Amino acid sequence: MKFLKYLTAFLFISTTVHFNASAQKDSVVLENIISKSKRLIDEHPPEKVYLHFDKPYYTVGDTIWFKAYVTMEQNIPSLLSKIVYIDVINSKDSLVQSIKIPAVNSVAAGNIPIVTPNFQQGNYTISLVASDQHSGVHTVSFNVTVNANYVPFISAIS
Structure with a gap:
């Protein structure tokens, strides 16, 4: 029973760390997309x-x-x-x-x-x-x- 508690805690912590790490990567990609979109609109404004x-x-x-x-x-x-x-x-x-x-x-x-x-x-x-x-x-x-x-x-x- 103790083993199951430790396993559940370990899986919860590793999943949380994994999602936090991937969330950081997404924000970098999102910032890159936003900056490229702004540059495109500045260089080629829509009419x-x-x-x-x-x-x-x-x-x-x-x-x-x-x-x-x-x-x-x-x-x-x-x-x-x-x-x-x-x-x-x-x-x-x-x-x-x-x-x-x-x-x-x-x-x-x-x-x-x-x-x-x-x-x-x-x-x-x-x-x-x-x-x-x-x-x-x-x-x-x-x-x-x-x-x-x-x-x-x-x-x-x-």
């Missing part, structure tokens, strides 16, 4: 792309006017990305149009004419990619609805 449209919906024949804003952490304008790539994708996941616009002082502005051969009534996804040679590629998608042609009602004033 966000925001898109602003002139209207909430469009009709065939309209023009989509937009402005893209490239920002960094805390919405500070980013001067890293020099080009914003814009893809217009239809509801069948087919590429309708692709354009490349320069970003000047973290702002890119342009337009997409909605012409009949390429555009029809339906939902479209506008995908933005701001890329530079330092921080990789960041993709953001927005949905745009294109309605059928309509004739506005004009009343005569007599």
